[in-house]
Amino acid sequence: MTSAGIRLTSARNPRDGAAPLRARLVRRGTPWLFTLPAIVFVAVFFGYPVVQNIVMSFQEYTTSTFYSGHAPWVGLANYAATVSSTMFTTTMVNTALFTIGSISFQFAIGLALALFFRRNFPLSGFLRSLLLLPWLLPLIASSAVWKWLLDQESGALNEFLGLFGVDPVPWLVDPTLALAGVIGVNIWLGIPFNVAILYSGLQGVPKELYEAGSLDGAVGWKAFRHITWPSIRSVVSVVLVLGVVYTLKVVDIILGLTGGGPANSTQTLATNAYNKSFVEFDFGEGAAISNILIVVSLVFAMVYLSISRREPAA
Amino acid sequence: MNRSPAARRLPMTVLGVLFLTVMIFPVYWMVNSSLQADSGAAATAFFPVHPTLDGYATAIADQGRNFLTSLTIALGTVALTLVLATPAAYGLARFRTRGGTAFLLALLVAQMIPAMVIANALYPMFNSLFLINNVFGLILANTAMGIPFAVLLIRAFMGAIPRALVEAALVDGAGHLRAFVSIVVPISRNALVTAALFTFLSAWSDFLFALTLTSTPEVKPITLGIYDYISANTQDWAAVMATAVLASVPAGLLLVLAQRYIAAGAVNGAVK
Secondary structure (H helix, E strand, O other): OHHHHHHHHHHHOHHHOOOHHHHHHHHHHHHHHHHHHHHHHHHHHHHHHHHHHHHHOOEOOEHHHHHHOOOOEOOOHHHHHHHHOHHHHHHHHHHHHHHHHHHHHHHHHHHHHHHHHHOOOOOHHHHHHHOOHHHHOOHHHHHHHHHHHOOOOOOHHHHHHHOOOOOOOOOOOOOOOHHHHHHHHHHHHHHHHHHHHHHHHHHOOOHHHHHHHHHOOOOOHHHHHHHHHHHHHHHHHHHHHHHHHHHHOOOHHHHHHOOOOOOOOOOOHHHHHHHHHHHOOEHHHHHHHHHHHHHHHHHHHHHHHHHHHHOOOO | OOOOOHHHHHHHHHHHHHHHHHHHHHHHHHHHHHOOOOOOOOOOOOOOOOOOOHHHHHHHHHHHHHHHHHHHHHHHHHHHHHHHHHHHHHHHHHOOOHHHHHHHHHHHHHOOOOHHHHHHHHHHHHHHOOOOOOHHHHHHHHHHHHHHHHHHHHHHHHOOOOHHHHHHHHHOOOOHHHHHHHHHHHHOHHHHHHHHHHHHHHHHHOOHHHHHHOOOOOOOOHHHHHHHHHHOOOOOHHHHHHHHHHHHHHHHHHHHHOHHHHHHHHHHHHHO
């Protein structure tokens, strides 16, 4: 594709003595020569699936569709079936708990650590960079490790608790505990991201503000409330919104740790969409659920866009 | 606070090491139990007193081929992503057009769309194109997810290249493409490396496309290999952890070799 592009431009280069009209056309066309391949690719492999997913959500799209090519139009039946099922309530509640639980702890711990590492002390830079490691591991590798750590019989956490006389806790096996377990793992995964972004936000707060503030008696908690927090507020909103959007689409961790079980206690919108399409092979209903997921994500995306638009002015 | 001697700040270091220990413990445990033959049997020792590579032998015997599959997919994704994203980033940074702005906005929104949505519609599409259970199919899917981030990251960098530099080359008779290849690309090396590293890491870690778009042992990325282990409720944790360690090697290398790129990339990618 590129080599063809090279030949095209050099042949049409106005400096090769082409007519002025052609030169003008080339000048108009040049930006697109650079951008068009990516636009076409994204349109085919990203745009088309998004549109196709909307179409599928109005169809009865099952395994037989792959053989017959038939996908009867069913209107809103997939959405109706989704919303009226008891599963929908379960997954919505789980998704909300998973998202709110993950984000609030990730953010609070992440901010505390970012504030801590901002105070330069020996090895602070080194320790802070090691802290990023959990973020870079493949999610499914982290899931495997945590499944092992939380193993009821011989997992390290229960062994550790056993030292204090605590009976083995069925972290991922008990329907009342599994969601908390999965949220705990997701908090661990999200802390590095929160620290990294919040730390860079803190670096942007001018030192003079603190010097001036200390003259007015703003130190400690007061300095945080009146100087730090207002200065990093836009970074905070970005972290929170991105965190929500990323958390909503988590599948790896849940499938790896519990597979959505036990008794659907860790099933979220995203894992349920996967189940409908790729376990039950009801692609129509799967599409409907993932479209609901998109709508929820896009609401937060809008918030994000409006924040990042305002950013330069702030 | 800043003028206090290093010794007075030492308790902070101790506290920092403590925090880090808690955060890094799972990673330590992964390495630790990968080196113990009887992981999963009785109690796993806190330290591999009698280290053995049995777990790694099993991991490589079971999953060696899957590592190669993942490597092929990740490298292919990096190549295709850079070939498409680099010129696009330049086109968007240098020529401001209305269409370009719309495309940028679409890329920003695209980053928010769950991969689940794409997988759901890619399956029927790939099914009719014979791209299921196909390395190239996974490269295409991962590239689709990788392009938005790569374009936004590289464009942010290219926007800062002085216009005069490129215009001088154009005056000297170079075409737009010559100027792009011989001036813009070399200057943007750091941004390209960052984009390549992140693309590699996300394609290497991809689980959802592997799970939905493959079903045969012939084409099985390593993430799916790990998933097979843990969903089969294996008790040979040494082999699982050894596989997890090997699958984490790229991340570790990245952290050691490219610390600066990561910090820059994280901030650019997320905040801008």
